[in-house]
Amino acid sequence: MRESHLSEPTAVRWLLIAIAVVFLAMFLLVPLAAVFTEALRKGVGVYVVALREPDALAAIRLTLLTAVIAVPLNLVFGVMAAWAIAKFDFPGKHLLITLIDLPFSVSPVVCGLIYVLLFGLQGWFGPWLFAHHIKIIFAVPGIILATIFVTFPFVARELIPLMQAQGTEDEEAARVLGADGWQTFWRVTLPNVKWGLLYGVILCNARAMGEFGAVSVVSGHIRGQTTTIPLHIEILYNEYHATAAFAVASLLALLALVTLVAKAWVEWKAHESLKESVHEH
Amino acid sequence: MSIEVRNITKIFGEFAALKDVSLKVPSGELVALLGPSGSGKTTLLRVIAGLEIPDQGVVLFDAQDATARSARDRRVGFVFQHYALFRHMTVFENVAFGLRVKPPHERPSAAKIFKRVHELLALVQLERLAQRYPSQLSGGQRQRVALARALAVQPKVLLLDEPFGALDAKVRQELRRWLRRLHDDIGITSVFVTHDQDEALEVADRVVILHEGRVEQEGSPEDVYEHPASPFVYRFLGNVNLFHGRVEGSKIHLGEFSMDAPADMGKETIPAVAYARPHLLDIDHHQPTGRPHFRATIAHINAAGAIVKIELTTDSGAIVNVEMPHERYRHLQLRKGVIVFVSVKDMKVFAQAQSTLGAGI
Numbered sequence: 001m002r003e004s005h006l007s008e009p010t011a012v013r014w015l016l017i018a019i020a021v022v023f024l025a026m027f028l029l030v031p032l033a034a035v036f037t038e039a040l041r042k043g044v045g046v047y048v049v050a051l052r053e054p055d056a057l058a059a060i061r062l063t064l065l066t067a068v069i070a071v072p073l074n075l076v077f078g079v080m081a082a083w084a085i086a087k088f089d090f091p092g093k094h095l096l097i098t099l100i101d102l103p104f105s106v107s108p109v110v111c112g113l114i115y116v117l118l119f120g121l122q123g124w125f126g127p128w129l130f131a132h133h134i135k136i137i138f139a140v141p142g143i144i145l146a147t148i149f150v151t152f153p154f155v156a157r158e159l160i161p162l163m164q165a166q167g168t169e170d171e172e173a174a175r176v177l178g179a180d181g182w183q184t185f186w187r188v189t190l191p192n193v194k195w196g197l198l199y200g201v202i203l204c205n206a207r208a209m210g211e212f213g214a215v216s217v218v219s220g221h222i223r224g225q226t227t228t229i230p231l232h233i234e235i236l237y238n239e240y241h242a243t244a245a246f247a248v249a250s251l252l253a254l255l256a257l258v259t260l261v262a263k264a265w266v267e268w269k270a271h272e273s274l275k276e277s278v279h280e281h
Numbered sequence: 282m283s284i285e286v287r288n289i290t291k292i293f294g295e296f297a298a299l300k301d302v303s304l305k306v307p308s309g310e311l312v313a314l315l316g317p318s319g320s321g322k323t324t325l326l327r328v329i330a331g332l333e334i335p336d337q338g339v340v341l342f343d344a345q346d347a348t349a350r351s352a353r354d355r356r357v358g359f360v361f362q363h364y365a366l367f368r369h370m371t372v373f374e375n376v377a378f379g380l381r382v383k384p385p386h387e388r389p390s391a392a393k394i395f396k397r398v399h400e401l402l403a404l405v406q407l408e409r410l411a412q413r414y415p416s417q418l419s420g421g422q423r424q425r426v427a428l429a430r431a432l433a434v435q436p437k438v439l440l441l442d443e444p445f446g447a448l449d450a451k452v453r454q455e456l457r458r459w460l461r462r463l464h465d466d467i468g469i470t471s472v473f474v475t476h477d478q479d480e481a482l483e484v485a486d487r488v489v490i491l492h493e494g495r496v497e498q499e500g501s502p503e504d505v506y507e508h509p510a511s512p513f514v515y516r517f518l519g520n521v522n523l524f525h526g527r528v529e530g531s532k533i534h535l536g537e538f539s540m541d542a543p544a545d546m547g548k549e550t551i552p553a554v555a556y557a558r559p560h561l562l563d564i565d566h567h568q569p570t571g572r573p574h575f576r577a578t579i580a581h582i583n584a585a586g587a588i589v590k591i592e593l594t595t596d597s598g599a600i601v602n603v604e605m606p607h608e609r610y611r612h613l614q615l616r617k618g619v620i621v622f623v624s625v626k627d628m629k630v631f632a633q634a635q636s637t638l639g640a641g642i
Contacts, residue, residue, distance in 0.1 A: 169365040172332055175352045176359040177379035178434055187382070191369040273368070 035253045038246035050247035058224040059232035060251070062140065066215075066228060067208045070147040074204050078155025079197065083189065085156075086163030087171060100156045103149055111149050112217025115142055138220030143228065146214040151204045158200030162193050195270035202266065206259040210252055282343050282437035282470055283308040284329060289338035291324055298324040299335070300494040306472060306487075308343075311464045313485035314474045317517070320491040322474045323362075323442055329472065330440050331355045342437065355438075358431030358469075362443040364423045366415040372426050373411040376401055379434035401429040404463070421452040432467075439464075441473035445480060457484050478518045482506060490514050512631045515556045522562065522601050524555040524628075533630055537595060540573035542630065557628045559604040564591065564613060564621045574624040577601055579617055584610065591615065593623060 007013070040047055050056060081100060085093060103111060117123050119136040129136060136142045170192060174184040190197075212230040219226045227235060229252055236245035284306040291299040298321045306312050314322040327333040329340060331352035339348045347355055366375050376398045380389055389397065402408045405425035415423055424444065431439060444460065445453040461484050464471050475481050481488045482502040489499040490513075498510040509515040516523070526535035529550050533542040542553075568574065577593035580600070584590075589610040591603045601623060615621070 169361055169363065170367060172352070173359070173361060173365040173367075173430075174378070174382070176330060176332070176355075176357060177382065177430070178353045178356075179378070179382040180353065183382045187378070188367055191367075194369075 032253060035246055035249050038242065039250040041246075042243050046243055047247045047250075050241075050244035051251070053244070055224045055227070056232060056244075056248055059227045059229050059248070062143070062226070063209050063228045065140070066144050066147050067205055069144050070151055070208045071201060071205050073148055074151055074155050075197070075201055077152065078159060078200060078204075079190075081156045082159035082163055082193075083185070085160050086166075087168055087189075097160070100153050103152050104157075108150055108211065108213030109217055112146050112214035115146055115149075115214075115218050119145075137218055138222065138226060140226065142218035143215050143226060146218045147208050147211050150211050150214045151207045154204035154207065155197065155200035158196050158203070159193055162196040163189075166192055195266055195273055199263065199266045199270065202259055202262050206255065209255055284438060284470060284472070285341040285344070286325070286329065287339050287341070289325065289328055289335045289340070291321075291328060291333060291335050297494050299328070302338070302491075302494070302496055304489060304496060304499070306470060308470050309468050310486045311461070311471045311473075311484065313481035313488045314472060314491060315476070315478060315481040315488050315517075316491035316497075317476055319493075321494040322476075322491045325491070326440050326442055326472060326474050329438075330357050330359050332359070356434065356436050358428075358434070358436035358439040360424070360427045360431050360439070360441040360444055362446055364415070364427040366423055366426055366430070368415050371412050371414055372402070372407060372418070373398055375415070375426055376429045376433050378430060383434075397433065398429075401433055404432070405429045419452075420448045421456060424448065424456060428463075432469075437470065439469050439471040441471065443475060444473055445477075446475070453480075460484060482518070490517065492517075509556075509629065512554055512556065512633075515629060515631075520559050520602060520604075522557045522559065524557070525633075526553055526555065527551065528553045528630075528632070535573075536597060536599075537575040538573045538625075540625065540628070552633045553630055554633050555628045555630045557625055559590070559602040560588070561625070561627045562601065562603045563624045563626055564593075564603055564605065564615065565624060566613065566621060568622050569624045572624040572626070573628075574622050577621060577623050579615055579619050579621060582615060582617060593621070595623075 008016075039050075051060075081096065084090070085097060116137055118125055119129060119142065120126050121130060121137070123137075126137075136145065170188050171184050174188045179187065209228075210230060211228075212234075215228055216231060216234075219228070219231055221227060221231060221235065223232075223235065229248060233245050233248050233252075236242075236248065284304075286302060286304050289299050289302045290297065300321075302321070302325060304325075314325060316322045324333060328335050331340075331347075331350060331354075335348070339346055341347060342355070367378065370378070377394050380394045380397060383389075399408060399411070402411055405428055407422060407425055407429070410418065410422065415426065418426065428441075428444075441460075445456055448456065457480060460473075473485075482505075485502060487499060488502055488505050490497045490505060492511075492513050498505055498514050500508075505514060506518050509518060515521055524535040526533055527550060528534075528542045531542055532539050533553055533555065535555055563569075563572075565574075575595060577595045579591060580594045581592040582589065583592075584607070588604045589607055591605070591610075593601045593603065595601060603623065
């Protein structure tokens with residue numbers, strides 16, 4: 001039995017719950033449902049055609065390519081940065097932590113503009129790149145660079161607190177037992193953070209596939225060549241192809257749903273292993 | 282293998298954890314590093330293991346300088362306070378870890394690893410739990426896994442950091458005796474850190490008492506208990522009654538009573554403290570002759586246990602603890618509130634710096 005004087009009156013409780021549910025429905029569930037309804041408004045046939053259109057396929061391929069390059073790179077960078085920050089003391093550590101957070105605190109559009117400023121034709125390295133026939137801005141490399149920049153913090157941010165909480169005793173134990181740095185990392189450090197790592201990778205991937213602002217600045221919107229899924233959706237929408245736009249958008253919505261489920265599952269697994277480690281100490 | 286540390290100093294930021302510490306551990310001995318928290322005992326153990334690099338001084342294994350050797354090359358077994366078992370590995374894999382990470386030309390075959398791990402698990406009586414995970418074990422079992430893991434690589438030295446610190450009293454007792462037996466069986470040079478004086482006195486061949494980063498005293502358990510070298514050691518090892526006073530000429534005045542001062546105290550007037558263990562005080566109904574004594578009122582009696590513990594209040598309000606056998610207690614027929622005479626059978630006097638002089642009883 002709940003002690004009545006320790007809790008809000010029943011009416012207040014139900015009111016708060018109702019407000020939360022209505023809010024959630026209006027701002028999250030209805031739009032999500034709308035995406036799928038609009039996409040399928042003219043039937044499954046039109047939906048499939050919209051997705052099999054060459055420009056749509058090109059956008060999907062480019063998005064996948066971007067994620068396949070950006071996510072593993074950020075996985076490696078993130079693990080290295082988190083490992084260095086959590087397990088060692090060195091001057092400039094706090095500066096590094098702040099730098100890792102930079103992409104979170106800067107608007108994505110600014111991130112894109114930085115690359116234009118650096119690699120664009122009028123930019124610092126522009127003339128040199130032009131002379132050597134290397135194209136970064138308004139081309140695939142620029143899109144990948146911008147995506148890497150924007151998604152950089154996800155893995156590192158997830159791992160740093162986890163590794164700091166676990167301390168260095170396990171690594172010390174491995175070292176005393178004769179393991180070298182590489183063996184310690186692969187056999188002890190990495191398995192200890194695997195769930196946190198997976199969580200970071202899922203979030204990183206979702207953002208890499210869904211990123212709009214930074215990519216939009218560096219892309220140049222060349223249809224079939226430099227448009228990712230979000231950019232392709234924007235083009236379709238601006239050209240009044242609402243059904244096609246929603247059809248492609250449903251892909252991102254599905255990605256979001258898959259991400260949510262995967263995230264919940266990883267959270268649950270991580271919680272389980274955390275319970276074990278707490279029990280252990 | 283023998284261990285020697287010479288003039289070790291280790292500073293963390295502003296805090297000097299070890300100040301010019303020197304220590305020898307002969308081969309095959311079981312030595313306890315005893316001290317309160319912050320005394321530097323764990324730091325010293327970690328310096329020996331190579332997990333901390335000393336700012337000054339050297340570490341020698343078998344008279345060879347090992348200071349520059351990394352932790353992985355020192356071949357020490359280290360048991361961490363919180364065990365540091367690898368949580369994602371089974372008990373078997375934990376114990377096998379040290380064998381699996383050996384360079385390929387030294388690494389034993391899978392069959393040999395299997396055999397060795399099971400020998401070790403038999404030694405720590407955990408063979409049946411080989412496939413369990415650390416989270417499925419009790420504290421005492423984890424401690425034994427940690428020990429088996431440390432022994433797997435056949436270390437020359439075994440170092441244990443508060444090995445029984447996180448266990449409850451009964452398991453602690455068992456493991457203590459078990460560790461002593463294990464040490465006697467395999468004869469490995471062992472150093473363990475503890476803040477529990479009973480543990481150190483019971484288990485170790487030799488006790489090294491650390492205080493504020495310095496070695497305060499070292500010797501056999503009887504030695505340090507019976508002949509403490511400083512007030513700190515006296516206070517730290519067991520219960521003690523403390524009397525403040527001053528030495529004047531050949532006498533020491535301790536508030537309500539006086540006694541002959543030790544011959545080596547000098548002749549000038551200096552503040553002093555005197556310590557007496559509770560069992561070195563006696564109680565009588567009549568004023569005793571020949572022994573220094575004072576009057577006190579019985580405040581509390583605890584007769585549950587092997588000895589009777591009596592708390593008394595002196596005329597000036599200070600509290601004194603006395604311990605006596607049950608026969609003596611029954612003979613005296615003591616009761617709460619009774620005024621008695623407390624006499625001193627033996628007492629240790631230390632000259633004291635002026636600044637720490639307190640009120641006498």
